[in-house]
Amino acid sequence: MEVGFCGPGLMGAPMIRHLLRAGHTVHVWNRTPDKAHALVKDGARVVPTPGALAGCAELIFLCVSDANAVEQVVFDAGHGIAPATQRAAGAARVRRIVDHSSIAPSATRGFAQRAAAAGIGWVDAPVSGGVAGATAGTLAVMAGGAVADVEAVRPVIGAYAARVTHMGEVGAGQTAKLCNQSIVTATVAAIAEAVSLAQRSGIDAARLTEALAGGWADSVLLQTFVPRMTRRGDAPIGALRTFQKDVDTIAATAYETGTPMPVAGTVQQVLRLAAAMGLADADFSAFVDVLQPGQRG
Incomplete structure (x- = not known):
């Protein structure tokens, strides 16, 4: 299949490579052209605008930063993709957009109506x-949309x-992702507190992964973030500003639905404090630097 992809960043680039290995022809656009051109050696074809994808791909993937970016790319x-589709009339090939971005469910529903x-x-x-x-090709995907649309794209996402x-x-996929992020951000914040408590108590916090392995506190997040919080030099896997964007969306959706979320509210304030400390672009593990600045080795 010929597909389009907008947003080859930390997540998008390995996803594109998997699509290429699966035999798909992938046309790529990115706001920063160098990120798109870096995939040419893997077989990707770079296009000058998102709208150019409308004439060469029937399925377009988005993996961009926020709702404003989605709106700009599509509309x-x-x-944009949608105006190009309307201008080209019968010549346009795009039939479906799959949005891998994490944005508000209400924004998603509005975009879907406009795309229709x-x-x-x-x-x-x-x-x-x-x-x-x-990178491993093992992502978990939470999808919202008509059954026919989801089933049509499932094999490609695979x-x-x-x-x-x-x-x-x-919108249901985005709601599920907010549930995911409420758990992830609260857990990473709790891990940072545990690491800080261990260090201030004079024990080797790096050994928490071993000490807690197999117990109720063990998790992929524990095994990932304790090492990252007790040393420096790891390649970043995401910025705190992304967590802040997601938690702000959680708070707005909680308000819309009348859902009490006191833990998410506390995490939101920690992330705002991190931004005020100049840590918005720091790695996710910088939660611990909010609690004890400058203490990591």
Whole structure:
């Protein structure tokens, strides 16, 4: 299949490589052209605008930073996918957009309605598993959309995902991702507190992975973040500003639905403090630097 992909970043680039290995022709666009051109050696074909994808791919994937980026890529009057589809009429090939970005469910529903006016089906399909999961091709995908649309894209997504769960209509995938992020951010914050407590108590916090392995506190997050919080020099796997964006979306959705979320509210304030400390672009593990600045070796 010929597919388009907008957003070859830390997550998108390995996903594109899996699509190429699966035999798909992948046309790529990115706001920063160098990131797109870096994939040419893997077989990707770079296009000048998102709208250019509308004429060469029937399925387009998005993996961009936020709702504003989604809106610009899809609906920009000059270079967006949907206007290009409408201008080209019968010549346009794009039939479906799969949005792997993490944005508000309400924004997703609005985008889907606007895309439908251009004859484009919408699947919101945020992912979990991080850069490691994207690289290994084992991502978990939470999908929202019409059954026919989700089933049509499932085999293609399978190139980089171990599991695709259809959660319901458009927006349901994003709601599931907010649930995921509420657990992830609260857990990483709790791990940072545990590491800080261990260090201030005079024990080797790095040994928590061994001491807690197999117990109720053990998890992929524990095994990932205790080492990252007790040393420096690891390649970043994401920035705290991404967590802050997601937690702000959780808070807004909780308000819309009348859902009490006191833990998420506390994590939101920790992330705002991190931003005020100049840590917005720091790795996810910098939660611990909010609690004890400058203490990592």
